Amino acid sequence: MKKYVSTLRLGVLASGRGSNFQSIIDAIDGKTLKAEIALLITDNPAALSIGRAEKHGIEYLVLKPNEFGSKDEFYARISGDLKRRGVDLVILAGFMRIIGKPLIDAFRNRIMNIHPALLPAFPGLHSQKQAIEYGVRISGCTVHFVDEGMDTGPIIIQAAVPVYHDDTEEILSERILKFEHNIYPEAIRLFSEGRIVVEGRTVKIKENGPSEQSVVNPRVREFI
Ligand code: GRF
Numbered sequence: 001m002k003k004y005v006s007t008l009r010l011g012v013l014a015s016g017r018g019s020n021f022q023s024i025i026d027a028i029d030g031k032t033l034k035a036e037i038a039l040l041i042t043d044n045p046a047a048l049s050i051g052r053a054e055k056h057g058i059e060y061l062v063l064k065p066n067e068f069g070s071k072d073e074f075y076a077r078i079s080g081d082l083k084r085r086g087v088d089l090v091i092l093a094g095f096m097r098i099i100g101k102p103l104i105d106a107f108r109n110r111i112m113n114i115h116p117a118l119l120p121a122f123p124g125l126h127s128q129k130q131a132i133e134y135g136v137r138i139s140g141c142t143v144h145f146v147d148e149g150m151d152t153g154p155i156i157i158q159a160a161v162p163v164y165h166d167d168t169e170e171i172l173s174e175r176i177l178k179f180e181h182n183i184y185p186e187a188i189r190l191f192s193e194g195r196i197v198v199e200g201r202t203v204k205i206k207e208n209g210p211s212e213q214s215v216v217n218p219r220v221r222e223f224i
Helices: 019-029 048-055 071-084 101-106 127-134 169-192
Strands: 008-013 035-042 060-062 089-092 111-115 138-145 155-162 196-199 202-205
Touching (some): 008 019, 008 071, 008 169, 019 169, 071 101, 089 169, 127 138, 127 169, 138 169, 155 169
Parallel strands (some): 008 035
Antiparallel strands (some): 138 155, 196 202
16 A cells, blocks of 8 residues: 555445535545545446536446346456556445455455444444434444445544434434534545554544544533
């Protein structure tokens, strides 16, 4: 891996709406994130992410898993396409699949995902519904590196978000999403500055100042 990258090259994988993809585009445009998006890959020809890529002049590919002989072939193809474009970091932005080994091996600790819960609580689908049904008072979102498991990789940043008694899945999802759009570009920024160190299953953030606590929750900050 390169020690110093002047402009981090991102490869984004997205299956749908792409609001997190958009938050990364906006952070780059707004110059709070020094990176460029080299490629969007989607498994869904109807993904709204495609329109976002077109609007911002980002190259995209539609790759359908059922057109490949196996899961490994699908992920080997993705890995090849990302490598050919010199991608340094792979961003899963609502990519609704478990990542296959060829991609994980090629980009070990260089694939990030965002999950709408405070992992390790509520992995998998419908995490916001799971949180409501369990009765937790606080949920949130997590940016983590991707390993072979389902939402199990080393945690980079989390944001805590309150859950209210009358929340529906939609309302809680929307509240959490606002924080997702904040912490995902932030995690990528830390990576771009070479400040993320993975030690086993934990992540250390070098020179972490008070404004970069790994729990991003302004109201809590005054007490810690
Ligand atoms: C987000 O809630 C994200 O946490 C989860 O999938 C959703 C994707 O939303 N992994 P979007 O496509 O980024 O709008």
